[in-house]
Amino acid sequence: MKLVTWNVNSLKVRLPQVLDWLAAHKPDALCLQELKLEDKVFPRAEIEAAGYHAVFIGQKTYNGVAILSPQPIDEATVVRNIPGFEDEQKRLIAATIDGVRVVCGYFPNGQAVGSDKFEYKLKWLAALTDWLATELKTHERLVLAGDFNIAPEDRDAHPDWKDEIHVSEPERAAFRALQDLGLIDSFRLFEQPERVFSWWDYRMLAFRRNFGLRIDHLLVSPALREACRSCTVDKEPRRLERPSDHAPVVLELDMGA
Secondary structure, X not given: OEEEEEEOOXXXXXXXXXXXXXXXXXXXXXXXXXXXXXXXXXXHHHHHHOOOEEEEEOOOOOOOEEEEEOOOOOHHHOEEOOOOOOOOOOOEEEEEEOOEEEEEEEOOOOOOOOOHHHHHHHHHHHHXXXXXXXXXXXOOOEEEEXXXXXXXXXXXXXXXXXXXXXXXXXXXHHHHHHHXXXXXXXXXXXXXXXXXXXXXXXXXXXXXXXOEEOOEEEEEOHHHHHHEEEEEEOOHHHHOOOOOOEOOEEEEEOOOO
């Protein structure tokens, strides 16, 4: 089973790239973030023509998340936004695909440590953690995928990126709280090269210099740990013309394990 997370930074702009990637890689579930479009203009027809079903929640200009799968997705399994957390921003969707609970999130950026948006980020993370504790009781096989906007360790950030948003101690503590639920960073189950990132700023030749952050993650429940076969960052889409600033992260599971 191939599960992928990709912040596309506008599905309208990046739709051709997404369709090409689906055709080439054939994932069993593709979690998308930052759709930046309302539900009424979601490109359902184009995605279905590519052989995929989709569930989504979006809004104009900002945020928005979706899960794509070649299998029909039972709407009865779908959850949109964090239950019990009042929020106008469309940041989370969950669905069950082939017996795996897939949770796709676009975590708040936070803007700057100590700002109102930073406090919102920490509250959102706390609400997510509380809800996932309940989800894990009923879904033994669960994957939390998305743009976390957190680089959990120093090795997940360019060395010059210190004491600022994405790498601050409160954010990393929130990431550890998710791990305390039993969730495992699938990328770190495998030996990886140094300085592997999933996001690079459009400015300052950041991609060429590999001045980036690993902020896109796939966390797996303990029941899926032994099924993990690989977790890699596909940098090829970042090399395209008009790319997203994020690259897809790909998790391979052997569900027969």
